[in-house]
Amino acid sequence: MGGKDLADGPLQGSGRGRGSGGKPAEKERMFRFLREASFLKTERVEKALRRVDRGFFVPAGERGFAYYDTAIPIGHGQTISAPAVVAFMLEALDVREGMCVLEVGTGSGYDCALLSVLVGASGKVVSVERVPELAALARENIASAGVSLDNIEIIVGDGSEGYAPDAPYDRIIVTAALPSLDLNHPLVAQLKKDGKLVAPVGEYVQDLVLFGKGKMQKILPVMFVPLVGKYGFGER
Numbered sequence: 139m140g141g142k143d144l145a146d147g148p149l150q151g152s153g154r155g156r157g158s159g160g161k162p163a164e165k166e167r168m169f170r171f172l173r174e175a176s177f178l179k180t181e182r183v184e185k186a187l188r189r190v191d192r193g194f195f196v197p198a199g200e201r202g203f204a205y206y207d208t209a210i211p212i213g214h215g216q217t218i219s220a221p222a223v224v225a226f227m228l229e230a231l232d233v234r235e236g237m238c239v240l241e242v243g244t245g246s247g248y249d250c251a252l253l254s255v256l257v258g259a260s261g262k263v264v265s266v267e268r269v270p271e272l273a274a275l276a277r278e279n280i281a282s283a284g285v286s287l288d289n290i291e292i293i294v295g296d297g298s299e300g301y302a303p304d305a306p307y308d309r310i311i312v313t314a315a316l317p318s319l320d321l322n323h324p325l326v327a328q329l330k331k332d333g334k335l336v337a338p339v340g341e342y343v344q345d346l347v348l349f350g351k352g353k354m355q356k357i358l359p360v361m362f363v364p365l366v367g368k369y370g371f372g373e374r
């Protein structure tokens with residue numbers, strides 16, 4: 139299983155044995171599926187997904203599944219989302235170069251790296267993670283994938299109430315399930331007037347909700363781990 143053929147990432151076999159894992163044919167099959175099923179719609183998002191190799195963000199033993207459309211456990215009871223959900227959320231969010239984006243739930247750092255590529259050097263990604271070990275792992279994974287951390291700020295804390303110091307944001311993405319979302323939610327308050335927010339909302343099975351221009355739309359049924367914290371679910 140070689141990493142050589144996958145674009146842009148360092149070769150696998152670095153000291154920690156991490157790196158890209160999917161075979162090129164599997165990778166192409168996945169992109170075909172994402173496009174044909176319309177999870178992937180724009181060249182911008184496809185380019186970002188091709189630039190950031192998911193193999194660097196899954197545990198070493200799972201690398202062979204990097205280009206399968208499945209969520210994968212990353213430790214601490216958390217998961218990296220399936221590629222279709224990642225693509226769908228990024229398409230819905232419509233991230234542009236130069237934007238300031240807040241992510242709640244850094245996890246493996248995969249979404250964070252993708253957002254970093256999408257906003258570019260003139261933009262900024264602020265990502266909040268409550269588990270310190272995952273925040274550290276995310277930084278390592280992003281660096282291993284060859285993505286610059288210069289426009290990324292990873293903060294350890296409760297992101298359920300957003301992150302006020304860098305607000306307001308052009309875009310907000312929540313990657314753990316919120317119990318509820320309405321116009322009075324602190325995350326909505328940290329969004330610019332013409333901003334957009336995507337978040338899974340509900341318990342067990344959720345709706346992915348897109349908020350923008352004062353409107354809440356349910357855009358996809360999804361399953362995410364719960365958000366815990368002040369505006370999340372109780373500790374489990």
Ligand code: SAH
Pocket residue numbers: 216217218219242243244245246247248249250266267268269272295296297298313314363364365366367368370
């Ligand atoms: N975006 C991630 C997937 C994250 S899984 C990726 O690309 O891999 C959800 C993450 O949300 C977990 O890491 C979990 O620890 C984190 N989380 C849950 N509640 C949180 C909260 N209140 N604040 C910040 N992070 C939270």
